[in-house]
Amino acid sequence: MNSLTFLALGDITADSFITLQDASVHCAVETEACTISMRWGDKIPYKDVVTIPAVGNSPNAAVCAARLGIPTGLISFVGNDRGGDECVASLEKEGIDTSLINRESGKTTNHHYVLSFDAERTILVRHESFTYTLPTIPETVTWLYVSSVGSAAEDLHDDIAEWAQQHPNVKIVFQPGTFQMSLGYDRLRKLYEAAHLFVCNKQEAQRILASNENSVRELLIALQKRGPAVVSITDGPAGAYAYDGNAMHKIPQYPDSSPPKERTGAGDAYTATLAAFLAKGLPLTEALLRAPINAMSVVQHVGAQKGLLTEGDVERYLAKAPDSYTVSSL
Numbered sequence: 392m393n394s395l396t397f398l399a400l401g402d403i404t405a406d407s408f409i410t411l412q413d414a415s416v417h418c419a420v421e422t423e424a425c426t427i428s429m430r431w432g433d434k435i436p437y438k439d440v441v442t443i444p445a446v447g448n449s450p451n452a453a454v455c456a457a458r459l460g461i462p463t464g465l466i467s468f469v470g471n472d473r474g475g476d477e478c479v480a481s482l483e484k485e486g487i488d489t490s491l492i493n494r495e496s497g498k499t500t501n502h503h504y505v506l507s508f509d510a511e512r513t514i515l516v517r518h519e520s521f522t523y524t525l526p527t528i529p530e531t532v533t534w535l536y537v538s539s540v541g542s543a544a545e546d547l548h549d550d551i552a553e554w555a556q557q558h559p560n561v562k563i564v565f566q567p568g569t570f571q572m573s574l575g576y577d578r579l580r581k582l583y584e585a586a587h588l589f590v591c592n593k594q595e596a597q598r599i600l601a602s603n604e605n606s607v608r609e610l611l612i613a614l615q616k617r618g619p620a621v622v623s624i625t626d627g628p629a630g631a632y633a634y635d636g637n638a639m640h641k642i643p644q645y646p647d648s649s650p651p652k653e654r655t656g657a658g659d660a661y662t663a664t665l666a667a668f669l670a671k672g673l674p675l676t677e678a679l680l681r682a683p684i685n686a687m688s689v690v691q692h693v694g695a696q697k698g699l700l701t702e703g704d705v706e707r708y709l710a711k712a713p714d715s716y717t718v719s720s721l
Contacts, residue, residue: 394531395488397456397670399663400466400551401449401538401568402518403478403492404501408653408693410438411508427506427513443694444474445481447501448538448568451656451695452663455685456536457485459667459702464488466528468521474500491526501541507693510651518542518570525550528558534670535561536663537582539568545578552581562587564666565619566659572598576617584618588669590662593626607632608721611639621675625661632721633665633679639721640676645683646713649691656695660685664705676718684708 411427413435418425429435445454450465457463465487469475471494478500479489504515518541525547528535537551548571555563565586567579572591576583576599583589596610597603604610607624611634614622623633630643664685668678684705688698700708 395462395464395529396531397453397461397463397534397536397667398466398491398528398532399449399453399456399463399536399538400540401447401452401536402501402540403445403447403450403465403467403469404503404516405442405444405474405478406446406503406505406514406655406694407440407442408505408507408512408655409440410693411506412436412438414508416509416511427508441693443696445478446656446695448566448659449536450478450482451659451699452536452538452564452566452666453482453487454485454696455660455663455699456667456670457487458699459664459671459705461667461670462488464491464529464532466491466526468493468495468498468519468523470494470498470500470519471496472498472500474502491528493521493524493526495521505653505655507653507655510654510690512653512655514655523547525554528554533561534564534666536564536566536666538566538571538659540570542570544570545574548574548579548582552579552585555582555585562670564588564590564662566590566662567595567599576600580618586619588621588623588666589614589619590623590625590658590665592658593624596624608639611721623662623665623679625658631661631679631683633675634721635675640679640718641721642679642683642718643716645687645708645716647687647690651690653693654690656689657686659695660689660699679718680709680716681705 520543523544665682692698
């Protein structure tokens with residue numbers, strides 16, 4: 392295997408996708424918050440169930456980068472159990488270096504359940520309390536992608552930030568997970584300041600900033616002031632945005648080739664593709680053109696990894712993009 396240049400760090404899980412057929416969704420007009428309802432105390436039929444090992448924000452990013460041709464590894468934490476075996480084997484099939492995955496005895500590898508209905512999903516999650524320690528990172532690594540970890544990993548963020556200060560040549564990508572957002576900006580200030588690229592969606596930006604601000608422009612400015620060199624915010628069908636402290640850019644959503652089957656992993660695909668093409672040396676605007684293509688492809692399949700594309704596939708989609716699919720100034 393070639394020397395590692397791209398390393399992802401974060402929790403790994405197996406996802407069981409349960410496609411519901413007997414449910415209803417109710418959305419509040421005022422808040423746009425939605426709930427899903429099913430009969431309680433009854434037997435409820437479902438269409439099918441598919442279990443996919445080795446997923447999660449960072450494993451998804453690792454698979455994405457590897458398929459785009461970058462020598463990639465993963466720092467993660469699993470139990471010394473069958474679930475851990477299956478996750479590691481799945482990653483190795485993708486050509487990902489798994490030598491930095493910690494196999495911890497007495498722990499259970501994470502397993503989440505995804506309830507899918509009408510192309511949207513609700514995820515039932517449980518994070519095992521692993522012993523989170525930062526391993527020795529190879530000197531060849533030039534990009535470190537940090538994302539979702541469990542609540543026992545709070546102090547790990549300090550270790551990452553300290554390591555980043557000692558390795559200024561390494562570009563940090565930070566795509567915060569639920570727990571990391573709950574810690575708040577002040578607790579993770581050093582990690583935000585160390586980040587070269589920071590990515591979240593619009594609602595997450597509002598949560599991180601504790602703000603009701605609706606302007607993407609203002610959200611980009613506020614996040615970039617908190618330390619990251621480049622900030623990107625995704626906004627579903629409205630597209631995505633990026634700001635490097637000098638120029639603001641907007642890219643529309645790449646047109647779906649067919650109705651989406653399942654949206655899990657679209658954000659991971661966008662973020663990892665953006666980071667991967669930056670790692671390949673493309674300017675921000677060129678990387679921004681390619682990131683939504685992988686997100687579009689992922690939602691055509693069940694699971695976060697099946698639809699991830701090779702670099703050649705991305706370029707072919709870009710070549711046949713409609714004239715309206717261009718990067719514009721915000």
